[in-house]
Amino acid sequence: MTGAPSFSIPTRPTRRYPHGSGVEYEGGTEFELIPDSEYTESELATVVTDILADGPYRYGDFHDLPMPLWLVRDEDTTDVFRVAVRDGTVRLHVLPETESAGLRRFYERLSAADSSISWAVDRRING
Numbered sequence: 001m002t003g004a005p006s007f008s009i010p011t012r013p014t015r016r017y018p019h020g021s022g023v024e025y026e027g028g029t030e031f032e033l034i035p036d037s038e039y040t041e042s043e044l045a046t047v048v049t050d051i052l053a054d055g056p057y058r059y060g061d062f063h064d065l066p067m068p069l070w071l072v073r074d075e076d077t078t079d080v081f082r083v084a085v086r087d088g089t090v091r092l093h094v095l096p097e098t099e100s101a102g103l104r105r106f107y108e109r110l111s112a113a114d115s116s117i118s119w120a121v122d123r124r125i126n127g
Contacts, residue, residue, distance in 0.1 A: 005107070005121035007031060007100040013126075015096060025095070027127030031103060033090040033110060036118040041068065044085045051109050052083075059083075074102040081106075 013028030035044070045068040052059045056075040061068065068085040079102025082093035090110065092103050111119055 004104070006123075007103040007107070007121075009094050009098065009100060011125050011127070012094060012096050012098075028125075029094040030124045030126065031092040031094075031107075032122040032124060033092065033107060034120045034122060035088070035090075036120070038088055039117075041085050041088070044068075044088070044090055047110065047113055048083055048085060048090060051106070051113055054109075072106070074105060077102040077105060079103070 009029050011027055011029050013025035016024045016026060018024060048068070048070070051057075052070065052072065057072055058075060059070045059072045061070045070083045071080070072083050073080045077099065079097075079099050080095055081098045081102060082095065083106070084091045084093065092106060094103070107119070107121065111117075
């Protein structure tokens with residue numbers, strides 16, 4: 001795939017387990033997938049849900065959040081990452097053990113899901 005974006009991961013988050021409040025992540029890398037046109041959160045969430053349902057993903061969504069968010073495992077690459085739909089974009093959040101292959105494959109499936117949408121990729125490094 002010529003001109004494909006890089007999904008290199010320069011910084012990984014670290015996990016913290018504060019007493020009584022689950023898990024928190026500090027730092028890390030996020031990939032923001034930006035469509036070439038405006039889409040509603042609902043439209044983008046539907047595209048993501050369809051991709052996840054087609055596999056090879058095992059996933060779960062988080063209820064009661066102000067945005068669609070899934071914890072995703074690519075069964076072929078064994079990569080685990082979070083996918084969020086927010087502010088008209090699809091965001092891939094790197095977890096400590098995430099590798100580039102799973103992120104790249106999700107992007108490729110997203111690009112193939114609707115050929116009328118072109119996606120730009122912006123990598124953000126936190127902390």
